[in-house]
Amino acid sequence: MNKPNIIISKCLNFDNCRFNWAKINDDFLLKLEKFVNFIPVCPEVAIWLSTPRLPLRLFKQKDEILLFQPATDTDLTEKMDNFSNQFLKSQKNLDWFILKNRSPSCWINDVRIYDKKVSYTFIKSWTWSFTKNINSYFLNIPKEDEWRLKNFKLREEFLTKIFCLANFREIKESKKISDLSDFQAKNKYLFMFYSQKKQNELWQLIASYNKTNLSEILNDYHIKLLELFNTETKTWRMINSLTHIFWYFKETCSALEKDFFLETIEVYREWRIPTSSVISILKTLALRDNSEYILKQTIFNPFPKELIELSDSWRLLNL
Numbered sequence: 222m223n224k225p226n227i228i229i230s231k232c233l234n235f236d237n238c239r240f241n242w243a244k245i246n247d248d249f250l251l252k253l254e255k256f257v258n259f260i261p262v263c264p265e266v267a268i269w270l271s272t273p274r275l276p277l278r279l280f281k282q283k284d285e286i287l288l289f290q291p292a293t294d295t296d297l298t299e300k301m302d303n304f305s306n307q308f309l310k311s312q313k314n315l316d317w318f319i320l321k322n323r324s325p326s327c328w329i330n331d332v333r334i335y336d337k338k339v340s341y342t343f344i345k346s347w348t349w350s351f352t353k354n355i356n357s358y359f360l361n362i363p364k365e366d367e368w369r370l371k372n373f374k375l376r377e378e379f380l381t382k383i384f385c386l387a388n389f390r391e392i393k394e395s396k397k398i399s400d401l402s403d404f405q406a407k408n409k410y411l412f413m414f415y416s417q418k419k420q421n422e423l424w425q426l427i428a429s430y431n432k433t434n435l436s437e438i439l440n441d442y443h444i445k446l447l448e449l450f451n452t453e454t455k456t457w458r459m460i461n462s463l464t465h466i467f468w469y470f471k472e473t474c475s476a477l478e479k480d481f482f483l484e485t486i487e488v489y490r491e492w493r494i495p496t497s498s499v500i501s502i503l504k505t506l507a508l509r510d511n512s513e514y515i516l517k518q519t520i521f522n523p524f525p526k527e528l529i530e531l532s533d534s535w536r537l538l539n540l
């Protein structure tokens with residue numbers, strides 16, 4: 222598997238660079254380090270603030286949000302904006318961002334915005350900070366904060382997507398339409414978890430190849446792939462994908478086996494069993510029939526097995 226490139230807030234395991242000289246120890250990110258290329262950055266240290274330092278706050282002033290160090294009455298907005306532009310401009314081939322939640326500089330989901338230096342309010346989408354400029358440079362590149370990755374469902378999705386995106390980067394670099402077709406074929410059922418329509422659109426892009434438009438196809442494919450991953454997985458979509466795999470074995474399954482699978486799907490529909498139970502049945506059928514095409518599907522092995530946790534819901538097959 223190609224290693225995903227991820228920009229990460231430096232105080233997450235890498236450095237004691239928080240305002241109070243602390244570091245956040247995160248076991249999952251520590252485990253992940255071996256499998257990805259982390260690009261750690263601390264924007265506050267990068268604009269020459271010392272560690273430890275007096276805390277920063279975001280203030281709302283008319284329509285503007287300012288980055289301020291209240292104790293020294295220093296406005297750091299412009300400095301941070303300049304650094305953010307300069308740093309992000311120099312980054313290439315990124316797959317993801319993992320940023321410290323609720324930091325005035327690194328936040329992406331919610332942060333305190335102060336009013337008149339006293340009261341504050343939480344806001345849910347970003348308007349200012351180091352992260353303000355991310356969308357100008359990396360509009361579609363996904364961003365996550367470390368806190369959300371503590372939820373196993375979100376973590377599984379995150380892992381699935383980063384390794385898929387990193388593998389796609391390798392395909393993009395190889396510039397071979399045959400590699401792109403292989404990539405699409407082995408991700409077919411994984412993509413159907415997100416959207417069958419978008420999965421078909423990816424095929425249509427590949428089908429439009431005419432020997433002169435490969436770069437264009439690869440760029441459009443990348444954009445569509447990110448769009449696909451921005452689609453929320455739904456149980457009915459997952460059932461649709463799993464049932465499609467099952468019909469692959471319709472000739473070799475007995476009536477009893479078909480009944481058993483369909484009953485299992487009904488129990489799964491009510492979330493009384495995890496996805497791993499259904500995937501186990503499918504993998505057994507694929508092994509029995511020695512179905513190379515199904516066995517190479519990434520749905521069975523979307524990320525390194527060392528990153529699977531026992532509490533995870535559906536990717537226990539490689540334990």
Ligand code: SF4
Pocket residue numbers: 230231232233238239240262263264265266321324326327
């Ligand atoms: S949250 Fe960001 S700015 Fe704050 S210490 Fe961590 S990396 Fe530095």
